[in-house]
Amino acid sequence: MKTWKRTLAVMMGAAMALGGLVGCGGKTEESANAGVPTLTWYLAQENQSDKQTVVDEVNKILEKNVGARLDLQFIDAGSYNDKMTMMLASGKEVDLCFTADWTNKYIQNAQKGAFLQLDDMLETEAPKLKESIPDYLYDAVKVDGKLYAIPNIQVLFNQLGLIVFKDYADKYQFDFSTVKKVQDIEPYLKILKDKEPGLIPYCVEWTASMFSSPVYEEVIPQTGVVIRKDSTDYKAEILVETPEYKEGVKTLGDWYQKGYIREDVNSVLENETDLKAGKYGVYQARIKPGAESEIKLKYGKDSIIIPIEEPYLIANAGITTMTAIGRTSKYPTQALQIIQEVNTNKELYNMLCFGLEGKHYTWVDEDHIRLTPDSGYQPNVAWMFGNQFNAFCMEGQDADVWEQTKKMNDEAKVSPLAGFILDTEPIKTELSQIATVSKEYKAVSNGSDASEATYNEMLKKLYDAGQEKVLQEVQRQIDEWVKNKK
């Protein structure tokens, strides 16, 4: 009994002491600058230890130009989606937040009324911002004809390519100029297989859809329905039934048999580790100007990039990186003006991206900066803040990387469905069934079981799962959208 009481007393004492210690952390900076509102901006990146020094400098500019202050909240990418969903769904006050199709989902949030509609405000409050971004980009991210977020200009086009590591390419003197399609790489895979034991010739990052990608674009999210990139009649088709996809299944199946693809491809979760370890000969990736230097940085190897399709702007190009204003924000005007300032004021933008000169980065020559290691502020996500074309070039990047990118963006072929957003409500059951079947028959699409029989089995299951109904619904919505567009 006595020991019990003593333990309790000690515990309680410890509780208070620790609670006090832990509690007295923050809550010191506020109170100053009363009249100026402070807006919170949530971003999907790991917290930066030296954030406050940068934010203080940023706020000097913002206070002068916008009359508001910023509170940058970094939430690491892995928890960002869950955290934002909770905040938005519960009606917590959110001023600015990063949104995309892959995290803090833009379309769903817009449809559920989480974000502020910006069309009119953009005209009246931020004309400079409206001007700085091309109209097609605004159109591509409209939900039911209304704008709910400002897209960040960056690499917008999609272009898939094969990546070949230079060490082996040089060793075997292979001529890649003849490679126009994925299939054309086969002779090289054969050389690697024969001469390089231990190396896996072909890494399956994109499955058979890699073969159909030059011709077709899939209607998202995961409908299994595609439309020709050069379509003029807006006719939707079923992906797995297209000749290109079937050809892909056959080719990959053949490659698997020949040992160009790893035996355990079905149970491999990610390829990064093995790419880093140099286990692969050829892999696939999205191409963009400056990709070689990025690959070198990641895998420590020089590479040759072989495009297998033309640059292309998908239906919702730009949806991958945007900034939205929360419906609950008390200062929507200032919020929009902050976005405008970030997108048009190079000094401010680069300060957010790279921190302060001398402290977080230094100039190597007049075009390039070098990041200071362990400086405490290296978000490394210029595309998350705003117009990336305003960003400084980093060491190793071509000085004209942004001009190149801009050129490719502008020249890329635009999707016939540009701005079309599918309403999944009527086909939710079917979509969830299709998602299961596609996963179940992954062996067909990655080549490990590409037999005719299995393919037919998959096709039958897809039809049972309602692929036909999904096709019809997608077609119906597209037709309606086309009608309204005219």
Added chain:
Amino acid sequence: MKKRKKFFNTELLFHLIFILLCILVLYPFLLIVAISFSNEKDVALEGYKLIPKHFDLSAYRFVFKNPQSIIDAYKVTTFTTVVGTFLSVILMAMVAYPLSKRDMEGRRFISFYLFFTMLFAGGMVPSYILITQYLHLNDTIWVFILPGLINVWHVFLLRTFFAGIPVELIESALLDGASEYRIFFTMILPLSKPVLATVALLGALIRWNDWFTAMLYINDEKLLTLQYLLQRILMNIQLLQQQGSMSANGISVSEMPSETVRMAMAVIAAGPMLLVFPFFQKYFVRGLTVGSVKG
């Protein structure tokens, strides 16, 4: 009969079974420890080895690259685990004791009242609204402690044990005029050390391993728990696996932690709890039975 007994020594057989099981447990665990001290490239190229080819601390260096945050996290986690578990066990025992009395009025109702919450929950959004907008527990240390104080599963575990304590013992104390509180503190609790230790262990583990609370409710870097610090590294990996290289502009892949780091994280997370277990074991003592209290 007696001869056969000597021949067939059950205890020896049991020892053999336990040793076999221990090997089945220890082998993978030692493998994890070994990988965490291995070189990343060795693991990628040669697979898992019980003895690292090159002894390498880089995985631990990666996890501990920001020592201050790890220290803060240890403080927060230890505090919430100790205080939370202690309060929780007392409170749960306090409700379990009345429920263990077969003649207590309202016993069935209260049991049902508690049990119902085991199955039905309002979901995350309403809890989030309650905790952040009405109770304002977000970004405070109490969000780790208060919501989970009553674990109904543990209450029923305790109730079952308390019910096993002979009634005569309590009755006689009652006849002597003891209050229920007195009986609870001076008889029930000391008699139930093994189960209290079990429940405390279970509760401590839940609190120690909790990362979800921190993820949802904590923005203050100083209040993050250890498991969340580790979990968010894993969540970044998971995001990568889902996105693949589809998000060519997604999170920077160069920071993707290797398998060695993940194993190091497992060691760091489990380590302290492994050391704590013997402390709880102290209470699984034979002979703390009714007889000894009676006398």
Added chain:
Amino acid sequence: MKKMPVTKKKERRRRRRWHKNKLQLLSMCTIPMLLVFVFQYLPMGGLVLAFKDYRYDLGIFGSSWVGMKNFNFVLRSNDFFRIARNTIVLNALFIIVGLIVAVALAIMLYDVKRRIFVKTYQTILIIPYYLSWVIVGYMTYAMLNPAYGTINSMLQMFGLNKVDWYGEPVYWPAILTIANTWKNMGINCVMYYAALMGIDHSYFEAAEIDGANKWQVTRYITIPSLVPLMTILTILSIGNIFRADFGLFYQLTRDVGALYSTTDVMDTYIYRVMRSIGDIPMSTAVGFLQSIVGFVLVLLTNYIVNRIEPDNALF
């Protein structure tokens, strides 16, 4: 006869005390019940979300009702039978095997006389409980990898054919059961061992004096004394029989589609759906569905237990 008034007086005093004690007992329940009310019952109103089209700007109660629409994507799914079957059958398997192993281990451990061994075994067996499924998943993969896994290498050493573990769904109920048992046996054993600690030692001594052998002691004293705990823990697990341990099913199978026929369960299915088209009302609906199934089964089990031995019932 003369004693009568004394007893009556005593009886009355006893009753008054009885009443006082009853209040004390109830008062002990108040704080815990209040906590449960605040943190469990208050948010429970959110269950209405399962029947609503939740719009953040309209709030939980302002959003419009949509009836059963949020349930349809799972209830009307072609896969519903399969995932329901897998969830319930595998969970049932886990409960039964887990129970047998834990009780057997606890009884064997009780027979180990040297404290040092007891402590060592307990400490080691509980280790897997500290490991996350992610890590257990890596370990499993290292063993089962079709190309260079330990088990396939061993099979080849004995001249047997390699098995494509991640392509053959038939093995997985067994693999999952073994993994689940492996991970939880230590902690469950501790629980039952603690229960054995609570048995009055004199029972065993008496039995020994009566000449009972080890098996008889186990059969007639040890196991019956564990029955209350076994019953309660089983009833509680039955409540969660329609919920699957997501980590186990997702990390161990690596979400390999070829295994879905025996490994796809409620929680993995929902996870897949949520990733592409899901929203909050849909997940609330599924949670509600899982609760209902568990609830019905628990009421049924509890009813049966009540008929057999009311003292062991949950309520």
